[in-house]
Amino acid sequence: MTVERLGPPPIVPGLPMLGNALSMMGDVQGFLVRAYQRHGGIFRIRALHQSFTVLAGAEANHLLRDRGDELFSSETTMGGLDREFDMRVHVLRGRPHRHLRKLLATGISRDLLAARWATVTAETERMLADWRTRPSLAVVDQFQRLAAAQLSVTLTGASSADRFDTLRYAFELMLDVTLAGKWPPAVLRWPAYRKARAEILAFARTSLAERAARPTGGPADLLDQALRAVDEHGNPYPAELRAGMALQGYFAGINTVAYLYSFMLYALLRHPELLARVTAEVDAVCGPDGQLRFDDLRGLGTLRGLVLETLRVYPPAPASARTARTTFGFQGHRVEEGSRLLVATTVPHRLAEYYPEPQRFDVDRDFAANRRAGVYAPFSVGSHTCLGAGMTEVLAVATMAMLVRRLRLALPTPDHELRIRATPGPNPGRRFRVSVLGDA
Numbered sequence: 001m002t003v004e005r006l007g008p009p010p011i012v013p014g015l016p017m018l019g020n021a022l023s024m025m026g027d028v029q030g031f032l033v034r035a036y037q038r039h040g041g042i043f044r045i046r047a048l049h050q051s052f053t054v055l056a057g058a059e060a061n062h063l064l065r066d067r068g069d070e071l072f073s074s075e076t077t078m079g080g081l082d083r084e085f086d087m088r089v090h091v092l093r094g095r096p097h098r099h100l101r102k103l104l105a106t107g108i109s110r111d112l113l114a115a116r117w118a119t120v121t122a123e124t125e126r127m128l129a130d131w132r133t134r135p136s137l138a139v140v141d142q143f144q145r146l147a148a149a150q151l152s153v154t155l156t157g158a159s160s161a162d163r164f165d166t167l168r169y170a171f172e173l174m175l176d177v178t179l180a181g182k183w184p185p186a187v188l189r190w191p192a193y194r195k196a197r198a199e200i201l202a203f204a205r206t207s208l209a210e211r212a213a214r215p216t217g218g219p220a221d222l223l224d225q226a227l228r229a230v231d232e233h234g235n236p237y238p239a240e241l242r243a244g245m246a247l248q249g250y251f252a253g254i255n256t257v258a259y260l261y262s263f264m265l266y267a268l269l270r271h272p273e274l275l276a277r278v279t280a281e282v283d284a285v286c287g288p289d290g291q292l293r294f295d296d297l298r299g300l301g302t303l304r305g306l307v308l309e310t311l312r313v314y315p316p317a318p319a320s321a322r323t324a325r326t327t328f329g330f331q332g333h334r335v336e337e338g339s340r341l342l343v344a345t346t347v348p349h350r351l352a353e354y355y356p357e358p359q360r361f362d363v364d365r366d367f368a369a370n371r372r373a374g375v376y377a378p379f380s381v382g383s384h385t386c387l388g389a390g391m392t393e394v395l396a397v398a399t400m401a402m403l404v405r406r407l408r409l410a411l412p413t414p415d416h417e418l419r420i421r422a423t424p425g426p427n428p429g430r431r432f433r434v435s436v437l438g439d440a
Helices: 028-039 058-070 075-085 093-107 112-114 116-130 138-156 162-177 187-190 191-213 222-228 238-272 272-285 294-299 301-313 367-372 390-404
Strands: 042-047 050-056 137-140 320-324 328-329 333-335 340-344 408-409 433-439
Touching: 028 042, 028 050, 028 340, 042 238, 050 058, 058 328, 058 340, 075 162, 075 191, 075 238, 075 320, 093 222, 112 116, 112 138, 112 390, 116 138, 116 390, 137 138, 138 162, 138 222, 138 238, 138 390, 162 187, 162 191, 162 238, 187 191, 191 222, 191 238, 222 238, 238 301, 238 390, 238 408, 272 294, 272 301, 272 320, 272 390, 294 333, 294 390, 301 367, 301 390, 390 408
Parallel strands: 050 340
Antiparallel strands: 042 050, 137 433, 320 340, 328 333, 408 433
16 A cells, blocks of 8 residues: 555544643653553654654664664754754764764763773762762752763863753753743743853853863863864864864753663662662672772673663653654554654563563663664664763763762652653652761
């Protein structure tokens, strides 16, 4: 049957005016899994003034991986990152995208993290020491500050702590407007936002100018890569794109990494037997001086399993937002050119055929096989997979290892249940707090 004769995807029933908004609040991944199980691998949803066609399941993941550049565009959905902060890599396709992505990858690498390990761990230990003096912690806020500091010293050699509030305010508001559709575009004309945006872009330009004037002589980081970058034809990139390259690491750290830390901490405190197992593992690999060395991370298999299982249950991006570049057929239904799409890449995370007892938190699952099969995709799949995924996983292992050796924390109640917020990405919310009980 030709594409023209295929019918539209089924619509997930919803409420008048609200559509599926209430059902999607908090556990977006759970909503998408339930819709997939009821309607199959393609369906339509509506949330307030927005509507999407959702592609879900292993076959959808394979489509995004194998034909993503041909069928999908991220220019409309991710264009805010480029329009507001010149992060062009999110909207390019084909050779220009592959070229810029490769340049950024060399400045966001595990090798760079290893080279700056002493600085990163010192910054982490300094913040953990401050936490010991507090009766309780606002988990998301403190992990956002920690992740931003860790990534900024790794990727640029200097901490962003004194600009953190400006960075977080501007990035989160921009995502709520351009990606989540939570606020109308007019919000980005607010004077407070325009001032914050101008400060951030000026900060990036100043950082690049200072590095050009005073090279570090150390391993090439994100600033060095931005300064010497040329496009796929050998021409220097314009100044605004170099500034966007410099900001890439700050953008990632403020949300994705911090939310992962927050969910990992919740999982450890919610499962005392897992916390005991992780603590014993960390104690076993640390040297007599109690310091965690970069090579020690290889011996932390349980902690790595904790990272991967947390990403399965609480993925940073339950779906990848795209626009259809052309009309095509999928599982017996027609997707119209220009349709707004969500490729629900993490729906397989909660399917029993890939993960037995998917509701059980199990750090010993076979993640490698499912990643190869395209059904483990916490950072999406295909050409736009998150550039910082590898560094994020390593940092998460290291951070939790240092935390369990330094602090004893507790949930408000042993059976505390999180109330997950959906924007600007799935997170435990600003109200999630833990008590500080003292030194470990």
